[in-house]
Amino acid sequence: MQTPPDRRSFLKTTTAAAAGAALTSTIARSANAAGSDEIRFVLVGCGGRGTGAAAQIFNTKGNVKLVAVADAFAANAERALKSLSRGENESKVDVPPEQVFAGLDAYKAAIDVDADLVIIATPPGYKPQQFEYAVNKGRHIFMEKPVATDAAGVRRVLASVEESKKKELMVAIGLQRRHEPTYMETIARIHDGAIGDVISQQVYWNGGGIWYRNRTADQTEMAFQTNNWYHFNWVCGDQICEQHIHNLDVGCWVKGMYPVECNGMGGREQRMGGDASKSQIFDHTFCEYTFPDGTKMFSQGRHLAGGWNHVGEHVQGTKGTANPGGWIKGEKDWEFSGKKVNGHQQEQHDLIEALMRGEIYNEGEYGAHSTFTAILGREACYSGKVVKWDELLETGTELAPGIDDFTIDSEVPVSARPDENGLYPVPVPGKHNPFA
Incomplete structure (x- = not known):
């Protein structure tokens, strides 16, 4: 579990997954409820991405029914349910009031509802225990990326992935580029030698700012940080995990392996005007990843207004x-000419159609390894040191010990606890210790 997979095993478990055939078998536990063709699902995490994923499941060819919703905050759960019940989708919603759950442990009640599929679209720090619970309950799962924020969370997810394989459960991860024909066909050609051996890559998620949710007078510190989760590392993982993971995942997919080490740099130039009483995370990172064969992948992640914006590989x-998103220049130039799709929608088409066929695939390993690639880069940027994959995965700092027992009134983790001046801990390169 501590060693990045080699090229052969990496390709074996990833290249066919998006077509719904990476791990094909009769599902031991029927995908259909009560002997019918209905696929019952629950939504855990009722923000924009969770609500969007549920709506996209409604758009598939499946006979689907939403039967429960859960969120840390009751208002979010009610708002999502109202949005999803509009118009022609009303008949696809069967959520009685007693199956609308709120609180940090609400995921348990939702997953306990009789259903076939669980959508997990919560802040990433909370996902490892929710994923584990869903696997233990024998549910098929769609989980948004990233799947964790620290090494302990990634280890927990990987252990649950192994259990999901034993139970022949569907595990789909929201790295939607793997379901887009533009990426699938281009990368297949790269693997077939269209540009020879891959010797270097550059991957980017450079954009402007992100949302910020101001504190309200009635919020506990835990409620504030959970609601404003993008700005706290234990629950978000920083921009490199939350957004840039897509590009890092593509780079590793192209290479057919994961990095063994990383060094990097980063900081906070514009983030909240430098106000450490509002946010912990960096607004720019730069990473140099090294693969087992010595080749490099260079990464830029930014939230800087007025800078060069670019998302791609x-x-x-x-x-x-x-460009893995659609063209090759080599001995024979080529450009993708097929139908382009919305990746977020396509991943749900693939998921539901596979369940309807009684087939499964499991994207859990690459979801966890790509998440850890982002964590490796973050810790390299925070520390200013060369950080090794094996060492960090085995002994990296756990950001939120005891998270399974958190309530909305709990103390926040030490890693995000404000000091006497109300300032949050902010990593300082050269001083930050990834193994503290």
């Missing part, structure tokens, strides 16, 4: 170059 090979 670029690959150099011994015989040409490529």
Whole structure:
């Protein structure tokens, strides 16, 4: 579990997954409720992405029914349910009042409802225990990325992935580029040698700012941080985990392996005007990842207003170059000419159609490993040191010990606890210890 998978095993478990055939078998536990063709699902995490994923499941060809919702905050659960019940989707919602759950432990009650599929779209710090609970209950799962924020969470997810395989459960992860024909066909051609051996890559998620949710007078510190989760590392993982993971995942997919080490740099130039009483996270990172064969992947992640905005990936090979999102320049130039799809929608089409066929696939391993690639980069940028994959995965700092027992009134983790001046801990390169 501590060693990145080699190229052969990586490709074996990832290249066919998006087509719904990476791990095909009769589902031991029927995908259909009560002998019918209905697929009952519950939503855990009722923010924009969770609500969006549920709506996209409604858009599939499946006979689907939403039967429970859960969120840390009752207002979020009610708002999502109201939104999802509108118009022609009203008939696809069967959520009685007693199956609308709120609180940090609400996921348990929702997953306990008789259902086939669980959507987990909560802040990433909470996902490992929710995923574990769903696997233990024998549910099929769609879980948004990233799947954790620290090494302990990734280890927990990987252990649950192994259990999900034993139970022949569907595990789909929200790295939607793996379901987009533009990426699938381009990367297949790269793997077939269209640009020779891949020798370097550059991956980017450079944009402007993100949302911020001001504190309200009635909020506990835990409620504030959970509601404003993007700005606290224990629950978000920083921008490199929350958004840039998509590009890092593509780079590792292209290479057919995961990095063994990373060094990086980063800081806070614009984040909240430098006000450490509002946010912990950096607004820029730069990483140099090294793969087992010595080749490099260079990464930029930014939230800087007025800067160069670019989200994408670029690959150099011994015989040409490529953009994994659709074109190759080499001995024979090529550009994708097929139908382009919305990846968020397509991943739900693939998921539901596979369940309807009685087939499963499992994206859990690459979801966890790509998440850890982002965590590795974050810790390299925070520390200013070369950080090794094996060492960090085995002994990296746990950001939120005891998270399973958190309530909305609990004390926040020490890693995010404000000091006497109301300032949150902010990593300082050269001083930050990834193994504290």
